[in-house]
Amino acid sequence: MNEISDVTEWCLRGELKDSSPWIIPIDRPLFSIGRQDNNDLILPSHSVSRRHARIINEGGELQIEDLESKNGVLLNGKKIESKGFLRQGDIIKIGDSEFTLGRTEDFQTKYEEQTLARSSEATRLSFADAFSLSEREKEILFFLIKGHSLKQIGESLFISAGTVKNHVLKIYKKTGCHTRIELSTKFAEYGANR
Numbered sequence: 001m002n003e004i005s006d007v008t009e010w011c012l013r014g015e016l017k018d019s020s021p022w023i024i025p026i027d028r029p030l031f032s033i034g035r036q037d038n039n040d041l042i043l044p045s046h047s048v049s050r051r052h053a054r055i056i057n058e059g060g061e062l063q064i065e066d067l068e069s070k071n072g073v074l075l076n077g078k079k080i081e082s083k084g085f086l087r088q089g090d091i092i093k094i095g096d097s098e099f100t101l102g103r104t105e106d107f108q109t110k111y112e113e114q115t116l117a118r119s120s121e122a123t124r125l126s127f128a129d130a131f132s133l134s135e136r137e138k139e140i141l142f143f144l145i146k147g148h149s150l151k152q153i154g155e156s157l158f159i160s161a162g163t164v165k166n167h168v169l170k171i172y173k174k175t176g177c178h179t180r181i182e183l184s185t186k187f188a189e190y191g192a193n194r
Contacts, residue, residue: 007148012041012061012092012099015184024147025104031055034067035163040149045177047071047095055086060099062086070094127167130190131174140167145184 010026024041032039034052043052049069056063065083074093075084086092090101093126124145128138136157143153150168154161177183 009103009105011102011104013102014097014099016181016188019088022147022184024099025053027152029057033093034069038161039149041147042149042180043097044181045095045097048097052094056083064092068072069094077089127187127190133171133174137167137171137174140164141171141183144171144180145187146170 012024012026013190016022028040031041032051032054033041033043033048034050035042035044035046035048037051039051049067049071052069053065053067053073054065056065063083063085064073064075065079066080072079073084074080074091074120075086076091077093086101088102088112092099092101124142125138128141139157140153143156148156150161150164154164157164170184172178172183175186177186
């Protein structure tokens with residue numbers, strides 16, 4: 001079993017469409033994954049259920065639970081029945097997305113220069129200005145790129161999740177994107193071309 005003291009020590013590493021790394025911190029004891037906007041990790045794919053799975057820190061053990069999803073959860077290539085214990089280096093596949101579980105410090109050290117959440121302030125501001133984002137939209141954009149849920153963004157900015165959602169829709173419209181993954185990919189391409 002994997003003894004852990006704090007779930008924020010852990011993160012998932014996936015890849016965006018342009019193969020750049022996508023680091024998602026597991027920052028709460030019940031970390032939800034699915035297609036719906038109120039999940040901690042939103043995967044906008046028809047192969048992902050609205051509430052697909054969740055990662056649980058229960059009694060010092062990290063587990064993944066399939067929430068009766070249509071397509072299931074693969075852990076190291078095998079479909080889990082209901083729950084599966086997680087260890088560092090495990091590979092989790094949900095829909096079309098694949099993630100590796102690891103310690104945050106390991107991924108941040110290894111991928112620090114490539115990670116979207118670590119991009120320079122100048123690049124982020126330049127991207128926001130290029131698409132005429134408002135000050136509030138700039139704040140929300142940076143949280144989106146870091147992988148925060150709408151609820152987490154609302155809590156950080158002291159606004160409702162509904163207000164965050166309205167701003168996110170405006171950001172998508174201004175940038176010509178339809179999903180967070182498209183937005184993150186466009187941001188990464190923008191940074192690479194500067």
